[in-house]
Amino acid sequence: MTARGAISTRAAAGLIVFLALVAAVVAVALHDPIGRRGNRLGRDFAYETKDLRPIPPDLIRYAERAAFDAGLAVPRAIAVDAGDKIYVAGDRAVVWFTTHGAPAGARALDGEPTCLAVGADGTWHVGLGGHVEVFDPAGARAAAWTPHGARSYITAIAAAPDAIFVADAGERLVLLYRPDGAFVRPIGGRDAARAIPGLVVPSPFLDLAMGKDGLLRVTNPGRRKVEAYSLEGDLCFAWGEAGAAIDRFCGCCNPVHLAVLPDGALVAAEKGLATVKVCEPDGALRCVVAGPDLLGENALGCDVAVDSRGRIVVLDPAAKKVRIFEPAPPGGSRSQETGSAHE
Amino acid sequence: MSDHETTPIPRRGFMRAAARAACALGIGGGAAYLVAPRTPGERVWQIDPEKCIACGNCATYCVLRESAVKCVHSFAMCGYCELCTGFFNPSPNDLTTAAENVLCPTGAIVRRFVEDPYFEYTIDQNLCIGCGKCVKGCKMFGNGSLYLQVIHDRCLNCNQCSIAAACPSEAWVRVPAARPHLWKKVT
Amino acid sequence: MNPRGPSLFAALKSDARAAARTALVTGAFAAITAAALLAYHVRGSAEDFIDSAEIADLKSALAADPDNGALKIEIQERDLAIRRAYFAKLARLDRGIYLLLGGVLAFVGSLAWMAFARRAAPKPGAAEPTAAAEARATLSARWSVAALAVIAAGLGAAWAGRSDLAFLDRAVQAIEEAKAPPVLAPPEEIAKQWPRFRGPGGLGVSAYLNVPAEWNGASGAGILWKTPVPISSDNSPVVWGDRIFLSGATKKRREVYCFDAATGALLWTGKVERVPGSKDGPDDIMEDTGYAAPTVATCGRRVYAIFANADLAAFDFDGRRVWARNLGVPENNYGYAASLLVYRHLLIVSYDQAKPEDNKSRFLAFDIRNGKTVWDTVRPVAASWDTPIVITHAGVDQLITCSNPFVIAYAPDTGRELWRADCLNDDVAPSPVYAGGLVLAVNTGAQLSAIKPDGTGDVTKTHILWLAEDGLPDIASPAATDDYVYLLTTHGLLTCYETKTGKLLYEEDTDLSFNASPSIVGDKLYLISTKGVAIILRIGPTYEELGRSELGEGVHASPAFQDGRIYIRGKKHLYCIGAR
């Protein structure tokens, strides 16, 4: 090779090396090992619930009037007694508050409570996993009932004067007891003869409430329905459809909690896109109390209760707060009329 | 250092030998010390399902073209829902397995009728790319029985997992190789 | 073995031209494969699973039109097509990679062949190494190390310049500050400044007697400077040292301003934006109130501001936001207007709203260091628009608050109620004052009440010394000395009472309209009308006007008095009135 050839080879090599060096530096500078650019997946890979969240503002006819901390790490259930005292169960205890949210007392339990009901006479029924314990109004333990089945998991109790209804999510049944603890009959089991399709309970959420019309309302979350049973266990009617529209129940298993307003309307709470709404006794949507913008997205579900004045008391397990809602004009919580002295 | 010629070679050689021996002892002993006193065994990477937020980085940050992370299904936690929010769109058009109703972009979830009203959902691991879309749907509305795990016959167990470096929620942990999964357990 | 084989092989082995051609062909093959793969990788990614926007679009279209069968079929077909394309692509990529690998191997092999064929016999170098060459090499090695160090330093500087941890300094400083006792200005220092609405005690009393009594906005006489304020609002100037603070807001923008007292220059603008939980608005607000009616407050190190949407923010004196939070828009039909006040290390916020029976009104105290809530007291009162004051009566500090229907005094450090008097009604906008040992609270719907602040519990029947019902103001707060109480209505009626007895001394109609509260400078009373006309009166039992000065611009804010100066916020400008 001539000297000139050697030089030009070297120059060409130098140029190539230089260009490669620049490319290498740029590539290293652009490398993103820490996920700054996100997952770079297409839109079809995103789980989008944004479109499902908004609720027409004229449907929201309740406003949050107060909220207070439940003071529990894992609050699980809420109940209101005849005197409008608010009870919250969780952290192996029941705590109670005045109607304004001032702490008024607490009682420790032997186990983790799963649900709570306070009857008109002040008797508490507390579900402790598989069994029910009864406490007198002063908080002394009066009885502990034996579990109904091996898989019993109590998620709701409703106390009527002469009957105690227990929702057993594990056995997928509603159990009717007399107040003294004597088992009367199961309700809601699959029975082709009586045209009862049976309760489908995919997760430990099964709630019930005694309607003002004397029919027991039971959630059937796996079928996205609310069912009405007579005390004899006959399925009278059922309503509810699956869907993301606001008058339907969204997701795999909703509604998860029920309560009854003084005028007989039902308060139904959904998990997932946490929503609390009010339905007429026959199922038509009356209005919305609060939607996911307020209660968030969670799989926990907000337990609900109603006090004597028709206020809806919501246990927000994500915020660990009790939120109290009162009827308000649609579209907001602003009160409209006040004095007029200001210019 | 031109004293080279006057210095007897053996002295330099001896010093070198001593230094070499010290070095060898240091390297070998150090490595042995680090390995020996605490031997909880080999460690492998795994995702803590409780911390995972199913952000989707697992699908794209793995050094493998097809990620070693895939969705797994804890059947004992599953509700066998007819309307599975891990299988169907949040608002499905119909409860059929047609493409317009199905959540999984790669069609990796298989739906099978068991008995009324129960349906079984299994993951076709050949199709799953670990994007976590179904995990979000199941966690949001359902029981959270679908979740992401490192599939260890695929994982190369890199020194530092490149997904772990890009994980936003510190869900990646090293676990004993003898128990390489963090199953959501039914107790 | 064929005897010719080895020799042919050997000949081929040293055939450089054949090697070069092979290298050319294999290199070109490898390069083309690589380019094709790269192009495929880049172009193909649009059809990839990784970017499947099309299906998402179709699915949302179906959600809008759930019965469209054609759309369903289209989704199914696209889905299938994308899936097929994806797997075909993977297969092609796999094949391509192995082709490339093979090509590269062949290329490298032929290069090695070429190198072997072209190998030259080793030749000794041109020259024996010399001492001079070695010395040169040593020198250039030193320089190259130095050059590398310089380049590394340059790169390092560029890198370091892009990232700093100033946030951490401030975060950690805030944490430590919250643990350490608060740094507070001494009371005598506060008394010299104008740290809140209506001055140090909130009573509208100047600490200085040497303030101007004459000026003219049109001619500029007596006006030291005037400077435009970016957003017009009705809150009043606050002064600390050589800094003047104001705030301004629209429905969407919320800003805090700091002006230089010497020149009027706008030193900084603190934007209150992206506060967690904050919303723009509210929509239904009275225009006269605006979005920044509350006056800011300062502790001497930071300035605090609150806006109609209940965004509460703290800025340091250099304009950096220290903390911010949103309290949630209060239910207030005219718009939120109560000004802030700093008591020791507490920032006290009136959060009255709705109606008394709603139980939603609250007073809150925040730690000025980090904005954390220190106390939070629920009040049985309605929405209000007045600003509380802190008084020291008989050595006890009391926070005096007014709202329909109660005047309530709290311990300012704990929020515990001390006493209450039922003497207000309707909408309360005038703030209370304290003079001659009496708390004076007033509003149009009720009366002027003089309350002895030494009771406990409900003092309505026991501690109200006197009541008066003439000339009750609806916006402007009273001004009072130990001897005289002045009330000024929006329509310009000035009423004077005797502080000790409540005896009506005179009523004078000034024929002007007022929003700003009257202020006291020594024995003079300053009134500034909504048109910017200032009336200066002699304080005494009779109406004695000392002069009038015109600013030439509307004024709704109350003035701030400092050494030889008055700061007045007009509708558009901030004025400094004083001698040069």
Added chain:
Amino acid sequence: MRFPIVPTLALVAILSGGRAAAEQRFPPPDFSPGYSLPVTEAQGAPARADARGYIDAAVLAGALALASYLALGRRSRRGLVLLGLGSLAYFGFYRHGCICPVGAVQNVVLAITDPGYALPLTAALFFALPLLFTLFFGRAFCAAVCPLGAVQDVVLASPVAVPGWLARALGLVPFVYLGAAVLLVATGSTFLICRYDPFVGFFRLSAGLDLTIYGAALLIIGVFVGRPYCRFLCPYGALLGLVSRLSWRRVTITPAECVRCRLCEDACPFGAITTPSPETPPARRAGKTALAVTLLALPLLMGLGALAGRALSPAFAHTHATIRLAERVWLEEAGEVEGTTDQSDAFRATGLALDDLYLAAGALRARFDTGTTILGVFAGLAAGATLLRVSLRRTRRDYEADPALCLACGRCYRYCPVETDRGKRHRKPREAAP
């Protein structure tokens, strides 16, 4: 470290896991007889770490022994090339370049600094075996065992000599890279060497575009510049270079006495052949002055390095996830950025106090301040040592391979007439026939 908040996170998870636990105790549906719950996918898939790792370590040891024998005993360039290709195939393409001794440095540092991390035996062996072999036989690992070296050796077709002065300066880079990698592991930030491994993506046939370009660029450079990664970047190479100075046996260009034919001068593509000292030595006085100045400048260099390192602390700190998270959250809280990220959302979901995050970040910053200062001192020391080596003069009578730079590739063997002569005498008759 990243990990002060991890125990807290775990605690929170335990405390808040009550509801989840309740869900898990909930019984599955009561199916008709005949249905049994399927086994969770991948339940049977075992971790494939254990046995494979030991096989890898055994293969490594065998390859090292073979490479040492080929380089020193057999003196066979061809054997080394074949072994290198074999290593490339096994450790590179078959085992996907992981675990490699270059990256194992980081595992060792992590084991020292993080008590919660157990050093796998494989990583320990991968770290220690090449060092030990180098200590006794020179850098045979680099010659034919390291897949990163092998892939570069394969492409080296048209070597162009890098000027000695430039090679000297660039030779400092691996030390700084090593220091930075150690710092980032010790602070719990990242495995820098693995994140920026240029060729591992090729081995896995799945690199992202950026790292593909990086690796390809290095290979293109490698066509002309011998082994650019090994010589001017590889942090493990820096360690091996240090250790090989002490090696017991090492590559000699000639198997016997050097005849100073000067034929081997251009043989080495890595600039590792040192020439004999000139016959007339330069003025000793000037040399001694330069040495003294360099010695005196050493502390100064280290001090400057310390200052520079300290100034780079914030930049290094941003490699740590916790610092980045704290910054992001702070900016969000201060309203200086719009919206949230996955990271900040995940942090808030844990319910941990912001102050704890800031304090953790503050503690980390202190570690970075110390660490980067030490790194700076180390870099200054490395620069000073290079200058010292330049200034130190040692009389060489023969053409020798510099022990630190020689990669034991065996290319020079072919250039030595003594070797050729010996080869002829030892060659088998069949090969010698033509």
